[in-house]
Amino acid sequence: MTLTLFITEGKLFEKGIACYENALKIAPDFTDVWTILISTYADSNQHTEAIDTFEQFWNEYELPDKGNYLWSAVFVVEQSYIEEGKQKQLYQTYSQIIRSGIEDEELQARFLKLKESMAKE
Secondary structure (H helix, E strand, O other): OOHHHHHHHOOOHHHHHHHHHHHHHHOOOOHHHHHHHHHHHHHOOOHHHHHHHHHHHHHHOOOOOOOOOHHHHHHHHHHHHHHOOOHHHHHHHHHHHHHOOOOOHHHHHHHHHHHHHHHHO
C-alpha cells in the first residue's frame, strides 16, 4: 500500500498534508509531491488550499510548459475550482494551457465541458 493510498483510505489527511509539506521543504523540486499535496487537499475538501498550492506550483514552474506534463496538475485541482465557484479562473487556466500549444484530448474535452457549463449559467 502506498503512502498516498494509506492516507486517503484512512482519512489521515492532516498527517499526509504535513508529510508532503515537509517533503517539499526538503526537496522542493520533487514535482510529484506537489501534485499529491494538491490532491490530498482536494480529497479532504480543503479546496482553497488545493487551489493556492496549485497556483504556487504553477508559478514556481512557470507553467504551462510544452516540454513537460506538469500542466496536467490542473486536472487534479479542477473540482476544487468548481466547488469554490471559480470556474472563470479555471477557464482562464485551461485557455492558457491551450494557447501555449499543448495538444491533449482530455484537456480539450474538459475545456469544452467547462465552457458549455459556464454558458448555461
